[in-house]
Amino acid sequence: MKALLAVVMLVALGGCGEPPASRATGVYMLLDTSGTYTQEIDKALQIINYTLTRLEPGDSFAVARIDTASFSEKDIVAKATFDDRPSTANTQKRQFQTAVNEFVNTVRPSAYTDISGGLLQALEYLDEKDPGRRTIFIFSDLKEDLEKGYVRDFPLTFTGVDVVALNVTKLRSDNVDPREYLDRLATWQARVEQGGGRWRVINDLDRLERLFDT
């Protein structure tokens, strides 16, 4: 009896410590809408739908566009924190998909590509949601093209964040000199890893199950 009481008290005291770590997943997806990359947006839709099927109640998901100035809430196309109840979460997923579909049908190419601003916005969103697992998808060719006057050359903090570059297409110039492509990837990888994050590149969209590999 004493042993049972001791176990109960231990369990009770164990619950009085630090608040339990969140088990939710937070996903922020950046969609490059610059130039010709807009043509790839249908593939992004496939990724978004797959992500929606994988997310559970309590998870957060946001899709934002990368345009000339991406560090803005206005660039968020759709966002949702799914309800505790599975039925409500399903409804939210359907609404989310509708919103993304509408965006895809009406998207217009942007003049510049502010990837860093989008990443900063993603980090801010994920910090606000504070999920247990943080993931940023960058659906882009990773070619940053800032408008004059925009300052983005500062370090970003990616502690505990998985950054996954998706469908990093080769540009025409990359074909001329492939080192440009490799340098671009290496630069972003270094930037993410120096910020404390983990970097992955997935170009084979037929194997989307690797999206959430740890």
Added chain:
Amino acid sequence: MLTDSVVGSALIWAVLAMTVMYLGRAPARQSLATLARMLHNALRMAAFGLRRAEQHLEARNREVLLAAGREAKERMVSREFERIAATVARDLGRYPETQRTLTETIQRIDDDHQATADVPPQVPGWSKAVKAVADAADKSDPSVRDVLEAIHDSMEKAQQRALAAYRRSSSDRHRLLSRMMPRWRDIQGRLRRMEAAVDSILERSRSIDRHMDEYREILAGTDRAVQTLSTSALVQFAVSTLVICVAIGGAVINFSLIARPMAEMVGGTSYIGAFRTADIAALVIILVEISMGLFLMESLRITRLFPVIAALPDRTRAYMCVFTLVILTTLASVEAGLAYMREILLQDELATSALLRGDAGGVMTSEALWITTAAQMGMGFILPFALTFVAIPLETFVQTLRHVLGMAAILTLRLANLALRILGQFLRQSAVLLQHLYDVVIFAPLWIANRVVERRASSEGAASRAEPAAPRVEPTREREEVPASRLEAGYGGYGEATV
């Protein structure tokens, strides 16, 4: 290196080593023998301790088994007496009434029987006188003839009247006899019922006799009783374990039926420790159902896991019975509802997934889907009641588990005992082997020593033959010469010990 040659150096080292080993032979052998004896004794004592523990456990297990058997027999005998009491109350309790009915019926039958006595028709008393008149008188005399004819007519009429009376009385007798038949059947039926009741009691009494014989054997603690109880306990343990495994399977299915929709009630994102609150809630519901089932079985006195419940007054137990049944029914209804909700959620989830895959038509919308929904609801409602009956094997499992664990412990102790004894013997024999190996290593000095001893013995023998009168001096223990034969056999070592 003592020399430049490796072989020479090795030989010198070998000779030195053999010399040292030969000189230290006796203490080395004694050390080996002492160490082996010490380890052997220690292991033997440990084995002895284990044997004592095993015996103690065996005795305790035997007591437990006999106590359990005694209790079971008492329950059986008590139950048989209850059945006899019920039979007596039902059939033989109305024996005075039956006896009175039988007496009355027999009396009526007797009366009827008396009434059916056959009374022969009265014979006319004057037939001899008429015959005398007829013989004596002159038949040709008309007056005599008239008289005789008148007499004849009178007798004819008397005979007809007697016949009619006889027929009437026969008819009455037959009526009375036919009235006796249902009474006979009534008596026969009553006697048959009595016979069945008495047979039942006799059968029960034979069963009680058998149980009492076994009970006496259990009380006497005979080996036969223990063996029977042990076998019975093992069989019951195996069967109850199997049934409990089946019940666990049912509980798992039940869990899967209600865990998903439970997330709609308590949320799908909260956790208690490492487990989802929804899963814990579903598990709690199932455990509460099993508990209610246990209480229901206890209230019905089918199981006796809780003596407190068994000791409650009958009225309180009846209330408890109804209460647990109501809770069980409520929980079963809740489960049926959750099972229905599960199907709806599943369809919703499938529809959402299909929509996200871009395959809106991929969801099965068959009209026969109601069958699976109904089946799930039915299972959700029935499984809680089915789980109620797990109380019966659970009781058997708990009761036999103690004996089975005891037997397992006895077996373990026995094996450990055997292992220790084998290890002790192994160490003892190993010491002998090491002593022999030691002698093998120093075979050269030993051989030389044997030769020297033999030569000295032969020279001493020759001297003693030359001086026959010289008194024989027994060697002291310190100076005792070791015979060569005993040296070869490992004299003074542990090798002589009986293994």
